[in-house]
Structures are given as C-alpha cells and as structure tokens.
Amino acid sequence: xxxxxxxxxxxxxxxxxxxxxxxxxxxxxxxxxxxxxxxxxxxxxxxxxxxxxxxxxxxxxxxxxxxxxxxxxxxxxxxxxxxxxxxxxxxxxxxxxxxxxxxxxxxxxxxxxxxxxxxxxxxxxxxxxxxxxxxxxxxxxxxxxxxxxxxxxxxxxxxxxxxxxxxxxxxxxxxxxxxxxxxxxxxxxxxxxxxxxxxxxxxxxxxxxxxxxxxxxxxxxxxxxxxxxxxxxxxxxxxxxxxxxxxxxxxxxxxxxxxxxxxxxxxxxxxxxxxxxxxxxxxxxxxxxxxxxxxxxxxxxxxxxxxxxxxxxxxxxxxxxxxxxxxxxxxxxxxxxxxxxxxxxxxxxxxxxxxxxxxxxxxxxxxxxxxxxxxxxxxxxxxxxxxxxxxxxxxxxxxxxxxxxxxxxxxxxxxxxxxxxxxxxxxxxxxxxxxxxxxxxxxxxxxxxxxxxxxxxxxxxxxxxxxxxxxxxxx
Numbered sequence: 018x019x020x021x022x023x024x025x026x027x028x029x030x031x032x033x034x035x036x037x038x039x040x041x042x043x044x045x046x047x048x049x050x051x052x053x054x055x056x057x058x059x060x061x062x063x064x065x066x067x068x069x070x071x072x073x074x075x076x077x078x079x080x081x082x083x084x085x086x087x088x089x090x091x092x093x094x095x096x097x098x099x100x101x102x103x104x105x106x107x108x109x110x111x112x113x114x115x116x117x118x119x120x121x122x123x124x125x126x127x128x129x130x131x132x133x134x135x136x137x138x139x140x141x142x143x144x145x146x147x148x149x150x151x152x153x154x155x156x157x158x159x160x161x162x163x164x165x166x167x168x169x170x171x172x173x174x175x176x177x178x179x180x181x182x183x184x185x186x187x188x189x190x191x192x193x194x195x196x197x198x199x200x201x202x203x204x205x206x207x208x209x210x211x212x213x214x215x216x217x218x219x220x221x222x223x224x225x226x227x228x229x230x231x232x233x234x235x236x237x238x239x240x241x242x243x244x245x246x247x248x249x250x251x252x253x254x255x256x257x258x259x260x261x262x263x264x265x266x267x268x269x270x271x272x273x274x275x276x277x278x279x280x281x282x283x284x285x286x287x288x289x290x291x292x293x294x295x296x297x298x299x300x301x302x303x304x305x306x307x308x309x310x311x312x313x314x315x316x317x318x319x320x321x322x323x324x325x326x327x328x329x330x331x332x333x334x335x336x337x338x339x340x341x342x343x344x345x346x347x348x349x350x351x352x353x354x355x356x357x358x359x360x361x362x363x364x365x366x367x368x369x370x371x372x373x374x375x376x377x378x379x380x381x382x383x384x385x386x387x388x389x390x391x392x393x394x395x396x397x398x399x400x401x402x403x404x405x406x407x408x409x410x411x412x413x414x415x416x417x418x419x420x421x422x423x424x425x426x427x428x429x430x431x432x433x434x435x436x437x438x439x440x441x442x443x444x445x446x447x448x449x450x451x452x453x454x455x456x457x458x459x460x461x462x463x464x465x466x467x468x469x470x471x472x473x474x475x476x477x478x479x480x481x482x483x484x485x486x487x488x489x490x491x492x
Contacts (some may be wrong), residue, residue, distance in 0.1 A: 018058070019137040021160045022066055028154035032081055036068040051092050051105045056123050058134050063087055075112040077149060078127065080138045083117040090119075136162075144169060147177055161186035167193035174233045192216040199475060200224075203470035206233055214240045220247030228252075235260070242267050250274055258282070260389045265289055286310060294318040298325055306330070312337060320344065323351035339365060346372030358382065367393040367400065387412075395419050402426040414440055421445030424452070438462055446470025449477065 026033045041064055048055050063069070069084035085108035092103045105119040114211040118126045125134050136142055145163035147155075155177075165187040171194075172180075178184055179199055187194040188208060195212045196219070202208055209223050210233070220228075220243065227233045229249040237244040238254075245254075245264060254260050256276035262285065264271055272280060273360065279285060286304050294317035304310045311330060314322055320341050320419040331338055331352055338356055341348050343422040346366030349357055350373070356362050363382045368370050391412060394401065398416035406412045407426060414437055421441035424432060425448075431437050433453035439462055441448040446469035449457060456462045458478035466473040474481065 018061075018135050018139060019066060020163065021141075022062075022361065024160045026067075026157050028158050029081055030149055030151045031077070032071060032073050033069065034067040034084075036070055036080045036086065038064050038066065039068050040064070044087060051104050051119075053089065053092070053103075053119060053121050054123060055119070056125065059119070059125065062134075062138065069108055072108065072110045075110040075114045076112075077146075078115050079140070079149065082110055083127065085109070085114060085117075086472065093118075094116050094442060104210060145183075147174055152176060156180055158182075165190045165194065166195065167191050170194040171197045183412050193220060194220055196222055206236075209233070210237050210240075213237055213244060216436050217241055217243040217246075219269075220244065225245065225249070238264070245271055245274070253305075255279070261285075262288070266292065269293045270300065271302040272297060286312075287313075290314050290317055295321050298322045308334070315341070323348055338362060342366040343369065345369055355474055360385070363462070364389055364393065368396050370396055372397050372400075379412040391415060398423050410434075410437070413437060417441040417448075418444060420449035422451075424448045427451070429453070432456075435459065435462065439465055442466035442473070443469060446473035447476065449473045452476075 023327065024356065026035075038042065041060075044055065044060060044064060047122075066160045068088070069086045070081070071085065071089075072082055074082045085106075089108070091106055093106050098224060103121070107117040107119055107125070109116045115128055120127075124131050125137070126132060127137070133141075139160070139162055141162040142164045145165060159182075161183055163186070170187045170191070171429070178197065181202070184194070184198050184202055185208070188198065188211070192212045192215045194207070198208075203222070203224055204227065209227055212219050213223060213236070213415070228247055229252060231253045234244055234248045234252060234254060242264065245268075248254070254424060255274055256278060258279060261275055261279050265275075265285065265288065271290050272285070272289055280302055284302050287310070288308065290301075290313055294314040298305070298314045299322075300319065301310070301314075305325065308330070312334075315326070315337070323341070332355060334462065338352065339362065341448075342362055342365045346369035349362065349366040352362075360382055387406065387409075390400075390404070390406060394412065394415045398420040401407050401416045401423060402414060408428060408431075410431065413423070413427055417437060417440045421444035424438065424441040427437065432451060433455060435456060438449075438456050442452070442462060442465050446466040449466040450473075452462065457476060458480065460481075463477040463481055465472070466477070
C-alpha cells in the first residue's frame with residue numbers, strides 16, 4: 018500500500034497529503050479519547066505515511082480531502098449516525114456533503130458506505146478521473162489500479178491515451194478500449210494479439226499491415242484460428258498447403274479464400290467434404306460437376322445440399338434420385354420439374370413421411386391411379402384433402418385409420434357417419450371436434466374419444482359433462 022499510495026499521492030493535482038506523521042503515542046492518546054479501536058492499516062497510514070489535512074473540496078471524494086488530521090478526529094453521537102454507540106468522525110469536505118467515519122466495529126465508511134481503506138487510499142477499482150492529477154507527474158506513475166471500460170476510456174483526453182501504461186491497463190481490463198487507442202499502440206504486435214485472443218470480434222480493428230503480415234497471422238492462429246476470417250486475402254498462408262490443411266480441419270469454409278492451387282486439389286476437397294459437406298459444397302468450384310464428389314457430398318450432407326446441385330446432373334442420375342426420394346420424400350421439392358412430374362418418383366416420395374408438394378397441379382399424378390394412391394395414405398393421409406378422392410368413403414376410412422384429424426375435410430355426410438367417426442376418434446380422440454352434433458351426443462363415440470384422449474370430453478355434448486359412468490371410463 019505504501020508504494021501505491023506514494024505513486025497516487027505524488028501526481029495529485031490538488032493538495033497531495035504531505036503532512037508530518039503523528040507518533041504512536043499521539044495516536045494511542047486519540048484512541049483512548051474516542052474509545053474506539055483504530056484499525057491497523059489506518060494506524061500505519063497516519064504514523065508512517067502522512068497525517069490528514071483540513072478539508073479542501075466538496076467535489077472530489079478522495080483520501081486527500083476527506084481524512085482530517087488526527088487531532089481533529091472526534092466522536093459524534095448526535096447526528097444520527099449511531100445514537101447508541103457513536104462514530105468517530107475522521108474527516109469531512111468543505112460543505113459536509115462527504116464524510117469519513119470510523120465505527121466501533123472497526124469499519125471505515127464514506128457517507129455510510131463501508132470502504133476498503135486500502136482501495137480508498139490507492140484508488141483501486143475506482144474510476145480514473147483525470148481532473149485529479151498533474152499530467153506531467155502522472156506520466157511518471159507506476160501503478161494503475163483504476164477500473165476502466167471502453168465507454169470511459171473513449172472519453173479521456175487524448176494526452177492520457179498516450180500514457181502507454183494507462184492504455185495497456187485499459188486494454189487489459191476491457192479489450193474493446195483497443196478501438197480508441199493511438200495508432201502506434203494498435204500496431205504493437207503483442208497488443209493486437211492479446212486483444213484478438215480475448216475478443217476475436219475486434220479483428221476488424223487490427224491494422225491492415227498486421228493482417229498482411231505472415232508471421233503475425235500465423236502466430237495468432239496458434240491461439241485463435243478465427244484470425245483467418247480477418248486476415249488479408251493476399252496473404253501467403255492461403256497457398257501454404259500444410260498450413261491450410263490444418264486450418265480447414267477446423268473450418269472448411271476457409272476453402273473459399275484459399276489459392277487456386279489449394280481449391281483445385283482433389284485430396285483437399287475430399288477431406289473437407291468428409292468433414293462437413295453441407296458447409297463446404299458451395300465453395301468447391303469445378304468439383305460440383307464431378308460425379309463422385311457430388312454423390313459423396315449428397316450422402317455426407319444427408320441430401321441437404323440438393324439446391325446446389327445442377328439439374329442436368331440429377332436428370333442423368335435416376336438411381337441416385339430414387340435413392341434420395343426413398344430416404345425422404347420432401348426432397349422432391351428441390352428437384353427439377355421433370356423429376357417432380359415423373360410418376361415413379363412422385364409416388365416413391367409420397368410413400369415417405371414428411372412428404373409435401375408445393376405444386377398443386379402435381380396431385381393429378383396421384384389421382385391417376387386409385388390403388389397406388391391408397392398405398393400412400395398410411396404415410397401421408399393428409400394428401401387426401403387435395404385430391405378428387407376425398408369423397409371416396411373407403412379411402413377416407415383408410416386415411417382416418419392413420420390420422421383421425423382427416424375428419425376435418427370430410428363432407429357433412431361423412432362427419433355424421435358413425436363408422437367413420439368412430440374410426441377417427443379411436444385414432445385421435447380430439448377428432449371428436451369435427452363430428453356432427455348428433456354423434457357428439459353418442460355415448461359410444463364419446464367414450465371411444467375420451468378413452469383415447471381424456472381432454473376430448475370438452476368436444477362432447479353438454480349432457481356428458483356430469484355423467485359419472487362416462488367419467489369413470491375416462492379416468
């Protein structure tokens with residue numbers, strides 16, 4: 018504390034504490050007078066460093082204007098601070114707006130708030146206020162214990178930003194201060210490296226000269242691979258095969274910035290497709306026409322890259338198309354229109370879960386064969402709604418056996434058909450909401466519905482709400 022206090026005190030602009038220290042005997046006498054034990058660190062301060070001084074300011078809250086001389090300390094039991102035990106008043110400012118006190122439990126407070134005396138004396142973790150200091154003396158200080166944020170640093174007078182140690186301290190506490198540091202500090206390699214490693218998003222602030230420097234980029238890369246997102250596109254590393262192979266293992270999308278030689282290296286393309294085909298495929302250039310690469314990428318990406326595939330490639334690889342559609346029919350929407358209208362392809366896709374077609378006219382394909390259409394209802398019963406078969410009782414029953422909610426698009430006649438409604442509510446109890454009023458009042462129908470889903474009772478007619486027999490069956 019001694020060294021830090023001297024460092025702080027010597028560069029104060031106003032009234033630094035330079036009073037002669039008091040003797041231990043004088044301090045013991047004051048302690049007896051106050052009947053309060055004086056903490057060790059306060060004793061050390063006034064017997065080794067300096068005695069306090071008379072108040073000189075009501076705007077600066079600092080030990081140099083709040084700590085009064087030892088002889089001025091007194092016990093106050095009348096100002097509401099502690100009417101029972103009393104406080105020792107250690108000092109006040111000129112207008113009594115700030116007050117430094119010592120309680121009987123040994124706590125030092127400023128305006129009632131407990132403070133760490135070490136921090137109060139040395140300004141540890143407190144905002145840096147340039148108005149306190151003589152700048153010429155401040156440039157020579159050694160310790161920078163202040164708190165600092167980007168917002169605060171940005172408001173400092175420029176001359177303080179050129180105090181290297183203060184700026185280094187600010188960057189250490191908040192790397193975002195780097196946005197406001199002088200240019201010559203931004204060019205310091207170790208500073209730029211430290212800032213980037215702690216906050217890679219600040220890469221846009223690193224000078225262009227550093228981002229073009231091979232030694233700097235490759236040095237930072239060892240700690241943070243994100244540097245390549247900001248590195249110059251003309252850097253030598255983009256053509257360094259060994260280096261880029263390792264980099265691509267961490268981020269395949271870097272291939273887009275690599276040299277032509279790297280981007281046309283089949284071995285490297287194979288590698289990134291193996292690692293992440295979905296992310297890398299759009300950047301592989303001429304290899305999008307390579308049948309082996311494309312097939313490999315399709316399977317590695319679980320077919321999510323279909324929208325990048327050339328239409329001619331799909332039209333010329335029917336077996337591949339059928340394999341894709343067999344795995345998930347939804348991919349038919351990513352394929353050329355000729356494939357979408359192909360009867361075999363369409364039915365194969367429709368027999369898989371999650372199939373949907375964005376083109377209404379294509380449903381004419383499945384309307385062309387009733388038996389084939391019936392075979393896909395177990396996978397996609399909702400398809401019935403968009404076809405001419407929705408009024409076909411047999412097909413509707415088949416659809417309802419797989420999804421009771423298909424009752425919603427049935428005709429009023431079918432909604433009043435007991436057999437169809439029973440099929441629907443047996444599969445999905447809440448399908449009762451679509452039944453005719455008469456069947457909502459049918460005990461057999463309601464019982465089947467609530468057996469499947471107890472909450473379906475809310476769709477039954479009112480007369481069932483208080484029936485104990487039905488309720489017993491529900492629960």
